[in-house]
Amino acid sequence: MKVNPPGQNVPIQLPDGSMDPLWYAFLTQKRNLLDADDVDNKTTPIANLQVLVYDSTAKKLKPGAN
16 A cells, blocks of 8 residues: 655654654555556566666666666
8 A cells, every 4th residue: 555645744753752653654665666657567577687777768667788
């Protein structure tokens, strides 16, 4: 489940010194680079010894050679 960042007016620290639960959920969620919107890892999944290369036509990062 993707958690969006809290609004700019939501302080990270509460008056009692604890962390705001919304910020905690956002900062502790697992993130995976290959799931980003501008990475195409589904057409051809990345393999060993490949890197992400920018494809200016598709405007996405795709697996390729360095």
